[in-house]
Amino acid sequence: MSDNRAIWVHVSHHDGRVDAVSLELLGRAAQLAEQAHAPVEAILLGYEVNALTAAVLNAGATTVRVVDHPALASFSTVVHALAIGELAGRHSPQVLLLGADSESQALAARVAARLGTGLSAHCVDLKLERGLLVQTVPGFGGQLMANIVCPERRPQMATVMAGVFQAVKSAPAATVVREDVEIPATLRTAREVGRTHRPADADSLTTADVVVAGGFGIGSKDAWSLVERLAGALGAAVGATRPPADEGWAGADQVIGASGKFIAPRLYVAAGISGMMHHIVGIHGAKTIVAINSDPKAPIFAIADYGVVGDVRDVLPALIGQIESGGSLAPPILPPDHTKPPEEFKTSLRRLRPNVYKRGHLVEDPVDDPVTCRTVEGHAQIFEAARDPRYQDLVTTISHLSGKRISRYLSVIRSPEDMVANSRMKRLMFQLTGTCTGGRCAGWAALNAMWSTTWDTDAALGTDYHERLKTWLLSAQERDITLAGALTDPKGNRRLGPSKQADPDMYLHVVGKRPDGIVVRGAKVMICGTAAANEIFVMPGVKLRREDADYAVSFATPKDAPGITIVEARHASDDRELEDGFDNPVTRGGITQAYIFFEDVFVPRDRVFMCGEYDRAGDAVFRFTLPYRSAIGACVAGQGDVMVGASILIARANGLDEKVFRDKLTQMIVNNETTFGVGIAASIMGTAHPSGAWLPDPVLAHANKVHVATLPYETKRLALDIAGGIAETGCMPSYRDFVDGRYGHLIQKYLKANSPAETRMRIARLIEWLTAGAGVPGCMHGGGSPDGARMVVYSQSNLPAMVDMAKRVGGISDISVAKPPAK
């Protein structure tokens, strides 16, 4: 089936000049007409249009149909649609093409409605196949193109942006046919009363040699200046995708893509652009495409010549700095052998099978999901610190197994120095994130507990657990995994041991042994940082007896192993995490605590580090507590440091000198240094284990745990005391109210003190978060209860020696103060 009726192009014009898009459409129409043996006709409407007519005579048309009428002197969709409709009725063209600029687009829409025919907007290609105009448009929201056809109705209409097709020069000249159209004087239409043009250089985008464009990934109007600065450094024009224009970061005339401009620079740099088809179609002409995006899966990388996976807020400043300094570079920081860039950490989480739930919702992408993104960002800061010259020595160390530089969180603690570094690193991470990055620390303490325990087990029983742990640990160090530690069982009835429970699953246990491994069932609860972890290190949480042998089990498993389901606990004000603005004071730190359910999970043999050796469980648990309870004093000190700073800021924001609160601030500092210092003492006063592990002093470590369960609460009380009611109970309106168009100004007015309301509210929300909200780490029960620690302090202290001291000093020897007989 073919159709040799005419292909029409509507010729739009401004200020006495034909628009480029119309000439380009005539060029394309001429190519299409050649195969179809159809005439190309230019449709020119206006008043006194002789000069315009001349401009299209050799542009590909065989005929120019001209309607010259005073009512067409200025552009009106109503009048022009009437005239085009009239002509189309008269001549029945098979195709009608128009520009896709906003005026022509509105005209095209009216004409299509008037003629009851189909119209495709912003086509990026047009073909004519057996009379059918195949109109290619980018598919919405994806990486696909769609072909649209209009099988029944005629004319088949399409609009196209400037720059998609090329104009041609044709000979001979087209025949000019004058058409008369009756335009009723009563026709009601909008009447143009004024027109302003942007300066011509605003359109440098389509002619620029180099274009730098930003997308939604740039993140904010402030960050947008990075795009402009990079463009400045490269002498480039600045472009955008649609969302930054919608956000007001860029102008509507800077949009590149199907509904914007088509460009063909030598170099195109796409920053924070994901690469939706709507945009991609506009940059095909670029010779070289560079893409910078934090999501390694972003489709823009599929069309890039050079791809950089990274945060634009890091990469753009680096590029700008190096271009501006003429390429003389500061020596790059050498990455540690086996620590991942933060983006690779995030990618590793995205690769896991999603099995984390919260409030009925499956977390498909832990990096983006509001439920987990804060804790992931907090952990990402560990990876950043490993590459930062200020922190690298603290956050990384040399593996005694491989000699390579690795993350400290996967090292074996072998000396007092290692333990002191442990404390200092944890204080640093709390200072950087404001809270706990528990997805690495409990797993670290657990693997260290099992390091010495497996050595003992093997020495006593001739097993090979220590070798298995060593092999697994080497690989864990190489892969730089984030390792959550899981000890706490649900525990059922607290009076009964594991094997005495009505439900045998109340403690995690072995339900099946196979030559290649074991099958386990049960749960581990309140496990910190699981959302940011790759693997889980499981070990017993209590001392065990002979009848509990099935409960003596330790292993490392991928978080997404079949049979593992993870449900995140809810915590204080977690609904906030779904909101915007400064009500969420911390974006790069947060705590998650999970319930991990093991439904007959298989663990391969080489990942099992204890299986049935019940008499070793008590040692393992105890050795877990030693590094953990020593260093937790540094954790709360790091958060206390942030509280001291925030308290000073709120005092200043309220218009007070912080010296007013000198005593309170001093007490906060004393509290911080007490828990930190006792932990350091426990670290130094430890003992070496034959496996090479360093075991901190138990009495000091557990005494520290008792402090940690009391002093930080005192520090929080003091911070709230200084901060006042707006922090103590968060007693101020929300961010949403703050920006409300009707009464936000009232909040901004009345919450202002010495500082603007926003500053004061931000500080108050931070204090609320640190003291009563989502940033509070579990320092009371995390890593065990203070009462358990008190029991250790009491049992491990050398009480007989102290009694003897007192007797000797005071000269007391009476039999009545001898140790009473056991009950």
Add this chain to the structure above:
Amino acid sequence: MRPLDIIVCMKPVPDPRRWGKLKLDPRTMLLRRGDISAVINPLDRNAIEQAVALGERFGGTVTILSMAPAEAEDQLAEALAMGGDRAVLLSDASFAGADSLATARCLAAGIRKIGQPDMVFCGAYSLDGSTSQVGPQVAELLDLPDLTHVVALAVEEGGVRATCRVDDGQVVCDCTLPAVVTFDKEANRPRLPTMRGIMKASATGVVRWTAADLGLSAGEVGLAGSPTQMSNVFAPALGRKGEMLEGPPNQVAASLLEKLRADRLVN
């Protein structure tokens, strides 16, 4: 000034913050929009804001009109909570698959049934379709003048004066009423629903009309009434060098610049 009756056409669109989660149905090759939540098309919020603000100033009624599946009642309720007086949902299984003309036909029929207003407001384009066609097509079908991509609208005795964005600048137009007006983002800053508005919205409820209520035949609406059809979708070949650079920012910046210099793309 006398009171103004305004009808605002509203379209629910997939929440743009969740577009990254959109997936293709492998069978139909269409996007599974149901997978992510819908929101009021952002520019339609500007249209609603303008209508409610004019209602506050001059009195009259603001009617929110949408052709959409039944779930759109949520977005209509939100529009009521922003200050709309009533909401009409045009919903019928036969409306599915409508292109811009079939949509405009349905909306025009709804507007006729409600009764000729002083103005019909729309967003200049929808985030998901971005054709900018429905507004002018409604205008054509109702035989009304159109003002598109409006960034400022002043109501005066006898008509309106609109500042419209065009590709190379701005055009100021005068127009008598009734008229169809489509809005760009710069027109205003849409308000958030108030608690009182939300209570009022749930009391007001949404009126639902089907094809039969509008007197439209099956051949005029939905896929059957759409002159355009999708013939196929395809993934275009996008071959490029595809060299990935990795490392910390300073290092990756240095190696990128080195490559671009080698290609003589930067100095």
